[in-house]
Amino acid sequence: MSYSIIEIIKELILLIDSIIDNLSVELKRGVQTIVVLNFLKEPQYGYSLLSELKDNNIDIEAGTLYPLLRRLEKQGILDATWDTEESRPRKFYVLNKTGEVVLDHLIKIWSDMQNNMENIIRGEINNE
């Protein structure tokens, strides 16, 4: 009897975890973009950026980051150059003028959202 109750609890935990995973993907995606753009104020290549992000506790997969960089370049906010001097050719990305403007705006939007959220959460706490 108690064995099956444990199974049910496990199932519930898995279910809630999967819901959290599912809903947090969108949340993380927006944050990831701002952070990546922020670190591209200096020229970086794929792996160097990945390391920097990891050092700053930003949770992004390599398989997500590399395509993201290409996409941002296609959108016109990053400039890319191939560096063929080292043993391996490396593609360096850096924020261009357009990208700087975009990043400023995104950060502004993010700050506003942050303040709004704090008010809401604080408001909730005050209401309790």
Place this chain on the structure above:
Amino acid sequence: MNNNNYILRYVYEVTKRLPANEREDVRKELETNIYDMLSDDPTKSEIEAVLKSLGKPSEIAKKYQKDGRYLISPKYYDSYLTSLKNAMIILAVIGFISGIFTAFFVEPRTDIVDVIGLVFEKGLGGIIEGIIYALVIVTVIYVIIERVNQNKEVEVNKEWSIDDLSELPALSGTYISKASVTFDIIFTTLFSTAFIFFIYNHQKYLGWVKDVNNKLTLTTPLFTNSIKYFIIPLVLLTIFEIFNRLMLLKDGVKTVKSYILIGIEIGLALLTFLIMISLKTVFNNDFTTKLELTFGSNGVKVFDYAVAFVQVGLIIGIIVTIIYTIIKVVKANEFNKK
């Protein structure tokens, strides 16, 4: 050195899924990125770990081409489904009707079993042909639309007007399924054409049947050839019936107009039958003579009563149809006034 093979194969697996103009660039970049993530002389398990952390090649390839790897993208999908449904229904009906005509007029047969078999075969074949044509044509058109617009941000028309909103159904709950209306069209056509066929060949099928040399033959027809004059109004009626049902198909609900039209349709059909059996010249005198010879004057009386019975039934039917239609229209008007 053999281990490098895995990296090259992984990158190939990814790039082969990408458009040709992107492959070389992505290959170079991804290869470098992978080597950067490994030590100078990586073991097979190291390589495996890194490649697994990147994810399945098909998945990462998808991320490299976020926008549009659709045959028909979500933008157009709803419109595609609607067009497809409409086209399939219309072409199925057209295919069915043309199949029926082929059965009757291209290869004339007289054996009734043959005819029914032919009608089903040609009719069903026509339906299937129509559906397949619709499926292929609509899909190809939408795939072309998708391809042509792939690199453009096409604004599917977002402006709408409240005047374009659909009409409400006549009464609550009078939504009709398109499938049932399509079946209705098929059976109506089938029934009407069979009826017209019997009228046209009445001397073979409607009348006194006798056993002649162990074979059932029709010796005396029930009707005279003047019944053939009714074929024209019957054909017109059939066309009217099909038209009404196509209207139902288009509206998707029973509107006040559809109630009235169907009322007229049924009324006219009953009226046609009524006139058909009421004309003196319709019934074959030879038949009534045969009746009298076989059953005596009572035979003829029974026959007359039977005809009168049907006449009265038809008249009642017409009256009921009129009353029913009026009730439905009045109810619908009350419902819509709310």
